[in-house]
Amino acid sequence: MPTQFRGRGQESGVVLRVDHMRAQSLRGLERNGFVSRTVHADPKLRVEYALTPLGRSTLEPLAATCRWASEHWDELLDAREGGISSLG
Known part of the structure; x- marks a missing residue:
């Protein structure tokens, strides 16, 4: 490399x-x-x-995880700033 x-x-x-x-x-x-x-x-x-083929099989689940993280980004940042105790 x-x-x-x-x-x-x-x-x-x-x-x-x-x-x-x-x-x-x-x-x-x-x-x-x-x-x-x-x-x-x-x-x-x-x-x-x-x-x-095994590596390619992870693309769709990883894309779904990325979409989820994008949709919940503000909540993730709030949880990080407030600590675990702020999670309901």
């Missing part, structure tokens, strides 16, 4: 950390069957990830 650029100093460390976290996440998704990994060696080494 190469990045487009590598800065110097602190920025470089941040980019490397993001790459590491992304790689960990993708490995976990692959291990659990949500994505497949393909290595292409020509002309330049690159890795491609794609959703498996």
Whole structure:
């Protein structure tokens, strides 16, 4: 998972950390069957990830969860600000 650029100093460390976290996440998704990994060696080494049928099966439930969160966003923020005791 190469990045487009590598800065110097602190920025470089941040980019490397993001790459590491992304790689960990993708490995976990692959291990659990949500994505497949393909290595292409020509002309330049690159890795491609794609959703498996199991991964694709999560798209509709995730979209429903996103719609629910969008519809209840103000309530979620109020609950966060007021704490759990404010939930009825």
